[in-house]
Amino acid sequence: MDARLAADDPEWLRDYLGWLASQRRAAPLTLENYRRDLLALQRLAGTTAVDALAAHDIRRFVARLHGEGLGGRSIARRLSAWRGLFAWLVRHRGMALNPALGIRPPRSPRRLPKALSPDQAQGLLDGGDGEGVLQLRDRAMFELLYSSGLRLAELAALDVGGDVDAAQGLVTVLGKRGKKRIVPVGTAALQALADWLAVRGEVAAADEAALFVSRQGGRLSGGAIRARLARWAREAGVGVHVHPHMLRHSFASHVLQSSGDLRAVQELLGHASIQSTQVYTHLDYQHLARVYDAAHPRARKS
Known part of the structure; x- marks a missing residue:
């Protein structure tokens, strides 16, 4: 109509x-x-x-x-x-004043970022059959996203050589507003990166500096990474749509649940304000409730 x-x-x-x-x-x-x-x-x-x-x-x-x-x-x-x-x-039409000027809507509750459960994250990263070149590349990308809480743009911008220090288990990224930060890389991600680097030369152009490259040999785009992750998650049977930022959210919430160190998570994520990180304290009330019910002597039902 x-x-x-x-x-x-x-x-x-x-x-x-x-x-x-x-x-x-x-x-x-x-x-x-x-x-x-x-x-x-x-x-x-x-x-x-x-x-x-x-x-x-x-x-x-x-x-x-x-x-x-x-x-x-x-x-x-x-x-x-x-x-x-x-x-x-x-x-x-000659109306005298705009009566809607300056009138604000009520505040909306802040949307909580969606995160995978630890079991879902493990199922995702353990999935993906095959040891082909592209499968090894994808596994390395997704392990690194979850291991280090990288943004999609940060992952896509990584270069081979200097950005990943395998000996120290660290990755250096350039975040928002050009702010550099160094974050740890877990053992599983380091192994996946080593597997990918062993075959990267089969597809990468001779003069290509990008760590992650496409089938054509050039730097892999953010859109291509997003599409590959969504496909990987479907094939792994995760049961939800998975995007790169969800792995970042999952990294943050799982580290916070285990450590309780909000400041450390802020540094790992590269948040300028602690308020941006505090949202992760609200992600898993059910988990907290289960811990409380199991641990507090006055919470147990008689």
């Missing part, structure tokens, strides 16, 4: 969507999203004309939407659509 041609829509809505289509070149899906959000505004306004709404009306609408269970992000999107409409009404 063309959002501009809905005959039962109010005239102001059809005119505004038509303006978005002709002047802003809005796509059909964008127009339909605007239409839905603006019809919600009309529903909330009831018998009050949209161009007669005031700031206190918009605040009341936001509170009502929140009370109906709409999340902060969805309310923020609706407010954005409403602000755009009111700006158009001010400019083209």
Whole structure:
């Protein structure tokens, strides 16, 4: 359905969507999203004309939407659509003020990063049949992602030789804002890297510096790494979609669960602020509850 041609829509809505289509070149899906959000505004306004709404009306609408269970992000999107409409009404239809300016949506709870369980992580890394060149490369990449908590861009940017110190068990990466950090590499990842380096020359171009290369011999892109990991996870039967950042989250949550050292995890991840790392303290309440029930003398049921 063309959002501009809905005959039962109010005239102001059809005119505004038509303006978005002709002047802003809005796509059909964008127009339909605007239409839905603006019809919600009309529903909330009831018998009050949209161009007669005031700031206190918009605040009341936001509170009502929140009370109906709409999340902060969805309310923020609706407010954005409403602000755009009111700006158009001010400019083209003589409305005095934009009543949605300065009104903020309620805060949304911070989304927790998804992490694999230790068993899922082990199943993922133990999977992947075959000892072909590309399988050895992929195993080395995924072991390193989980072993050292690297970002995808950091992994893709690694060069052969200087970035990985196998003797010391360390990898040097260039993180966000050009910040260098050195993180440990586990035994399994070091072995997987050694296996890959033994065959890397079979596919790498002679002058290629990248540690991980494609079948064509050049540096492997982040998109290719992401696709290979998703395929590896499917073949390993993990049961969830796995992406590179999930391995970073899994690394952080598993190290924190074992050590309880938030500052150390912050350094390993390269977070500038401890607040970015604190999210991992909320990842496994069920695990904490099981530990509490098993260990605390007053928690046990009689």
